[in-house]
Amino acid sequence: MNPTAPQPETPDHGAPSRRRGPFARWPRGADAALATVLFALAALLVDGPGDSLTVRPAMDLLHPALLLIAVAAGALYRRRHRPVAVLCVALAAWAPTLGTSYSTMGGLVIVALYSVGRYADDHRWGPPGIAVAVGALVLEGLFHSTPWGDVGFGAAVFAGVWYLGRRLRLRAERADRERREQAAEARRVxxxxxxxxxxxxxxxxxxxxxxxxxxxxxxxxxxxxxxxxxxxxxxxxxxxxxxxxxxxxxxLGVLRPDAERDGLGPQPGLADLPRLVAQVREAGLEVSVTGALPGPLPARVDLSAYRIVQEALTNVLKHSGPGTRAEVRLDDTGDGIAIEVLDDGHGAAVRSVSGAHEGLPGHGVVGMRERALLLGGGLDAGPRPGGGFRLAARLPVKGEPT
The missing domain is CATH 1.20.5 (Single alpha-helices involved in coiled-coils or other helix-helix interfaces)
Known part of the structure; x- marks a missing residue:
């Protein structure tokens, strides 16, 4: 038995591609750069007159407090793996500097709080961390007689960055859960x-x-x-x-059946295609068949070709509705058969031309692709540039399951 992995469905060409930033592409390098930049800002910049920032005097750069800033900044390199420990280090390094000119680690604490919300498995560490950070901010405000409005804004920033990180984590977990459910459903189908x-x-x-x-x-x-x-x-x-x-x-390349089929009649083949076309025409689908029917085919190829055409026309009727024009093209490739099913997507059930097959990526395409793969062939499906949908299958006569 050659198990076939679930194939991805037709891509959604209308969905925007996800852009990955440097923090997603190179997490270690990006975190190292972030820690270096924050250390430089905290070590070199100091509050000046009014709300301005000035460069710290060169002689102040030898103060031992810079070691605390270096430790807090260096800990950010591990913020993805040990976010709670990183927050504790940042708060512990900030505490001795409160009330001095070296109390410039607010940016480090902000990044640490975001990391707790984004990467910590236990969300209960967030509120205590915010409370400790806000308490340090209040003390800093008392030492420097900072207006309470500024202190309140800083507290809101602390809480906001943690909440933002938490929301991003929950969204990522939900997306990952949906991907696992879709993969499980595809395997089941x-x-x-x-x-x-x-x-x-x-x-x-x-x-x-x-x-x-x-x-x-x-x-x-x-x-x-x-x-x-x-x-x-x-x-x-x-x-x-x-x-x-x-x-x-x-x-032998297919799963052993667990139950008997309800019908006892012979299996259909391409010779039964006229009857199938007549049935879908009665349902309101305008169908035409072009290309000569190939010569005698192995039963497995004949059966799978019929089932693919049947499922494709069913999908056209389901997603585009009566009044849609569909065309079935058959071609003898010499070593097998090529099947192409086209529709214009202009049926009564269509909400828009581009959305005619909005719900198509589902069980039908998975089943048709599985039939083609088990014969050693392939199947492509996707929207047509001018509207409607196209399905193309290749079924070799002497193919091996892939």
């Missing part, structure tokens, strides 16, 4: 479709074996009186056996 295919191929192989039994019995009965007829019957048995083995080789 693939498994269900493979089981369905196995049931159908089981019926095909059973039919071949039944023919072999009948022909072998006929050969035994006429062997004494009609040797030539017996040889012909045995030749037919040999041919049916080869076909059955060929079908079994593909059946």
């Amino acid at each position: 693939v498994t269900q479709e493979r089981t369905h295919i196995a049931r159908e191929l089981h019926d095909v192989v059973a039919h071949r074996v039944s023919m072999m039994t009948v022909q072998a019995g006929a050969a035994r009965m006429v062997a004494a009186e009609d040797p030539d007829g017996a040889l012909e019957a045995m030749a037919a048995v040999e041919e049916a056996g080869r076909q059955a083995l060929d079908e079994l080789r593909h059946l």
